[in-house]
Amino acid sequence: MEKSTLFVDDEKLLKDKGYDDHFHEHHHDEDPYQSNFITKYIFSMDHKMIAKQFLLTGMFWAIIGAAMSVIFRLQLGFPAESLTWLKPLLGKWIVVNSQGVGHLSTEFYYAMVTMHGTIIVFFVLTAGLSGTFSNLLIPLQIGARDMASPLLNMMSYWFFFLASVVMFISLFVSTGPFSGGWVAYPPLSALPQAMSGSGTGMTLWLISLTLFVVSVLLGGLNYVTTVLNLRTKGMSMWRLPLTIWSFFITAIIGLLSFPVLVAGFLLLMADRSLGTSFYLSEIFINGHALDNVGGSPVLYQHLFWFLGHPEVYIIILPAMGIVSEVMSTHARKPIFGYKAMVISIASIAFLSFLVWAHHMFVSGMNPFIANFFTIFTLIIAVPSAVKVFNWISTLYKGNLTLNTPMLFAIGFVSMFISGGLTGLYLGNSAIDIQMHDTYFVVAHFHIVMGVAAFFGMFAGVYHWFPKMFGRFMNETLGKIHFWGTMLTAYLIFWPMHYMGLAGVPRRYYKFDVFDTFSQFSELNKFITVMAIIAFFVQLVFVTNFFHSMFFGKKVRSKNPWKSTTLEWTTPILPGHGNWPGKLPTVQRWAYDYGKDGFDFIPQIQPKLDGETSAVH
Amino acid sequence: MTRVMTDIHGQNMERRSRIHPHKLALWIGLASIMMMFVALTSAYLVKKGGGEWLDFEVPQIFYFNAFVLIFSSVLLQASYVGFKRGHEKTYKYGLAGAFVLGIVFVILQYKGWQALYDLGIYLSGNPSGSFLYIISGLHALHVIGGIVALLVALIFAFRLRFVPTKRRRNRFELVIHYWHFMGFLWLYLLIFLFSI
Numbered sequence: 001m002e003k004s005t006l007f008v009d010d011e012k013l014l015k016d017k018g019y020d021d022h023f024h025e026h027h028h029d030e031d032p033y034q035s036n037f038i039t040k041y042i043f044s045m046d047h048k049m050i051a052k053q054f055l056l057t058g059m060f061w062a063i064i065g066a067a068m069s070v071i072f073r074l075q076l077g078f079p080a081e082s083l084t085w086l087k088p089l090l091g092k093w094i095v096v097n098s099q100g101v102g103h104l105s106t107e108f109y110y111a112m113v114t115m116h117g118t119i120i121v122f123f124v125l126t127a128g129l130s131g132t133f134s135n136l137l138i139p140l141q142i143g144a145r146d147m148a149s150p151l152l153n154m155m156s157y158w159f160f161f162l163a164s165v166v167m168f169i170s171l172f173v174s175t176g177p178f179s180g181g182w183v184a185y186p187p188l189s190a191l192p193q194a195m196s197g198s199g200t201g202m203t204l205w206l207i208s209l210t211l212f213v214v215s216v217l218l219g220g221l222n223y224v225t226t227v228l229n230l231r232t233k234g235m236s237m238w239r240l241p242l243t244i245w246s247f248f249i250t251a252i253i254g255l256l257s258f259p260v261l262v263a264g265f266l267l268l269m270a271d272r273s274l275g276t277s278f279y280l281s282e283i284f285i286n287g288h289a290l291d292n293v294g295g296s297p298v299l300y301q302h303l304f305w306f307l308g309h310p311e312v313y314i315i316i317l318p319a320m321g322i323v324s325e326v327m328s329t330h331a332r333k334p335i336f337g338y339k340a341m342v343i344s345i346a347s348i349a350f351l352s353f354l355v356w357a358h359h360m361f362v363s364g365m366n367p368f369i370a371n372f373f374t375i376f377t378l379i380i381a382v383p384s385a386v387k388v389f390n391w392i393s394t395l396y397k398g399n400l401t402l403n404t405p406m407l408f409a410i411g412f413v414s415m416f417i418s419g420g421l422t423g424l425y426l427g428n429s430a431i432d433i434q435m436h437d438t439y440f441v442v443a444h445f446h447i448v449m450g451v452a453a454f455f456g457m458f459a460g461v462y463h464w465f466p467k468m469f470g471r472f473m474n475e476t477l478g479k480i481h482f483w484g485t486m487l488t489a490y491l492i493f494w495p496m497h498y499m500g501l502a503g504v505p506r507r508y509y510k511f512d513v514f515d516t517f518s519q520f521s522e523l524n525k526f527i528t529v530m531a532i533i534a535f536f537v538q539l540v541f542v543t544n545f546f547h548s549m550f551f552g553k554k555v556r557s558k559n560p561w562k563s564t565t566l567e568w569t570t571p572i573l574p575g576h577g578n579w580p581g582k583l584p585t586v587q588r589w590a591y592d593y594g595k596d597g598f599d600f601i602p603q604i605q606p607k608l609d610g611e612t613s614a615v616h
Numbered sequence: 617m618t619r620v621m622t623d624i625h626g627q628n629m630e631r632r633s634r635i636h637p638h639k640l641a642l643w644i645g646l647a648s649i650m651m652m653f654v655a656l657t658s659a660y661l662v663k664k665g666g667g668e669w670l671d672f673e674v675p676q677i678f679y680f681n682a683f684v685l686i687f688s689s690v691l692l693q694a695s696y697v698g699f700k701r702g703h704e705k706t707y708k709y710g711l712a713g714a715f716v717l718g719i720v721f722v723i724l725q726y727k728g729w730q731a732l733y734d735l736g737i738y739l740s741g742n743p744s745g746s747f748l749y750i751i752s753g754l755h756a757l758h759v760i761g762g763i764v765a766l767l768v769a770l771i772f773a774f775r776l777r778f779v780p781t782k783r784r785r786n787r788f789e790l791v792i793h794y795w796h797f798m799g800f801l802w803l804y805l806l807i808f809l810f811s812i
């Protein structure tokens with residue numbers, strides 16, 4: 001059936017139906033938010049500017065984190081080749097032997113692996129993803145002028161910035177950055193003398209991540225209060241776009257789980273500098289026995305993973321929200337099973353607190369307790385499957401526009417399925433005894449979390465770039481970016497499953513002393529080459545991003561994607577306060593696409609003559 | 617605007633009176649703090665179950681101190697009632713009493729640590745003792761934060777003219793909720809310390 005386009009005079013609707021909060025009466029000419037360069041671009045309290053700050057900082061870290069992976073992949077893929085050409089960049093971390101062949105020093109290899117994980121997990125996929133889009137979209141999509149506390153919001157960014165500065169400094173200390181893995185298990189993290197990165201590098205790592213937690217908590221506090229308190233008239237919880245639901249629940253998970261990490265860190269700091277033995281017992285180091293007794297490193301693992309598992313959902317839920325929104329818009333169909341989506345997000349969030357020990361099946365835990373965690377882990381697959389089913393049903397018979405944001409949204413679903421399925425293997429404690437700490441795990445979490453969350457982020461950036469900068473990103477470059485990433489991501493991580501099944505352990509510097517693994521040396525080369533290509537494909541994105549910011553095609557109408565949500569009723573480049581006059585009021589849910597023969601009906605549109613009764 | 621706005625379902629669209637955003641933020645913050653302590657006490661239990669655990673008698677002063685904090689909370693509540701009813705004296709002196717008892721609590725906690733030390737339980741010894749120091753220390757830090765808040769409230773109370781406006785009441789309530797939470801938290805922690 002041919003859909004007709006509803007003529008929506010949103011200016012008139014805003015004027016007639018809008019809610020007058022007397023915004024301009026208390027904001028005269030000297031708008032305190034935009035008065036000069038410093039308050040506008042640097043110490044900004046405007047949520048849209050803060051969102052851009054999170055995004056740019058996240059991109060900066062993404063490039064560094066990705067470059068690190070290329071460096072350690074070079075060593076892994078080509079152990080016999082000389083890396084002396086990297087000496088100008090890496091200096092003493094390239095060790096040149098008597099034949100003039102240079103290798104990455106082993107400490108530095110571990111430092112790179114550790115920093116890569118830390119940076120991507122926390123700085124890119126938590127701050128860069130949730131920070132960017134929660135800030136940008138929460139006020140715009142719920143019809144608020146700004147966050148509940150713009151000041152806390154600004155501080156949230158600056159704590160992240162401080163955390164970034166400290167971590168960045170740690171890359172340059174002479175003993176090297178921390179090198180005991182992103183999970184920072186003791187005793188490597190607890191004993192400054194354990195390895196060279198465990199000294200100053202680890203101290204800085206701890207300081208940085210503590211600052212980071214402060215940033216997450218301040219941000220989360222704000223997101224939750226804003227969603228609960230500042231929704232415009234008519235925006236009941238059941239009318240929120242799924243983006244907002246996911247940011248909201250993500251913030252709650254963060255507020256409940258990050259403090260647990262802080263508790264773990266506190267005890268770790270005490271072990272490092274106050275001589276306590278929370279995590280240490282009967283340790284020999286350099287031939288000497290330490291006098292710490294009574295502690296247990298497994299205790300740290302519990303505290304870490306009690307955050308760590310929810311953290312992976314803190315990363316993926318915002319991506320899921322973005323994908324739902326982008327997919328519904330570009331499929332011109334209501335999202336399938338809206339309520340089921342919300343309930344799945346909530347139950348995933350709840351269950352994510354009950355499964356942490358599936359990361360610890362081989363830590364010597366009681367097998368009966370392991371059963372408990374296996375069961376809850378497998379139950380998480382149910383709401384996850386519901387979501388996948390709903391995305392596919394949304395696509396089914398949709399009127400798909402396969403532009404870049406949509407491609408990334410579909411790519412997300414593909415990645416989430418592939419990686420989720422391997423999670424089911426790992427969730428079985430009996431199988432995990434074989435798989436734990438192999439490349440199978442590396443493949444699992446890179447596909448389901450790493451690549452999928454990046455895809456969600458890319459979908460969001462391509463989709464909301466017009467709202468951020470008033471210009472479009474280039475479609476051709478976008479498609480090159482998508483197909484390049486999709487292909488290389490699978491080519492990098494798919495083969496790792498086979499290596500993992502064969503028992504190849506993760507985090508090893510080289511495998512040439514193991515005869516069994518020599519069969520994989522060609523595969524390792526291949527993976528490295530793909531990783532390098534993937535890296536360059538991302539540079540296409542970065543170029544596209546900055547070029548489009550200044551020279552992209554200009555947005556000419558307020559609602560370029562013909563979307564229903566409120567952010568598209570603001571001016572093309574909204575100023576402070578988002579709506580120049582009255583606030584919009586909400587008359588319906590966010591997904592009236594293709595209803596009653598209309599292509600879309602925006603949330604501000606009151607009931608039309610002859611409209612069938614609304615769903616929400 | 618007098619006409620009540622309705623949406624396509626005829627639902628009332630006026631903003632519902634929602635909980636004050638600052639209070640909501642405070643409660644969420646308290647939930648976060650609670651999680652941190654829950655993590656520590658869980659770690660405590662797990663470690664205790666794991667063996668190599670040194671049992672010792674927890675100094676009485678830690679229990680006694682709970683009463684100090686509770687009494688402080690009672691005075692603060694009285695001060696709040698005074699504030700609402702317009703009894704300026706109850707308001708001011710209740711608040712002052714709560715503040716003083718808060719300081720007494722911290723001093724007595726310090727005495728408690730000294731008593732521990734005299735028993736030969738050191739921070740760097742068996743984790744059973746280390747936990748006690750770290751948990752009570754962290755709690756004391758949060759109490760000190762509350763004392764600073766009480767101090768600000770006190771300055772307001774004695775420097776400003778006594779006009780119980782809604783704004784001041786809201787602000788006062790923030791301090792009160794935080795302070796009651798500190799008392800509750802210490803009781804919660806004692807349950808674990810009791811069982812050393």
Ligand code: HEM
Pocket residue numbers: 183312313315316358359377378380381384419420421422423424426427428432435436437441444445448449450
């Ligand atoms: C059906 C759902 C899933 C199940 C059953 C599952 C199960 C597991 C299990 C059992 C492990 C531990 C493997 C080991 O170390 O031996 C694991 C690791 C991991 N999973 Fe999942 N997972 C699922 C989905 C996800 C999702 C959605 C994410 C993130 C968005 C994720 C991120 C991770 C990460 C980061 C690790 C590895 C952490 C590390 O050791 O460095 N998983 N998963």
Ligand SMILES: [Cu+2]
Pocket residue numbers: 308309312355356358359
């Ligand atoms: Cu997990």
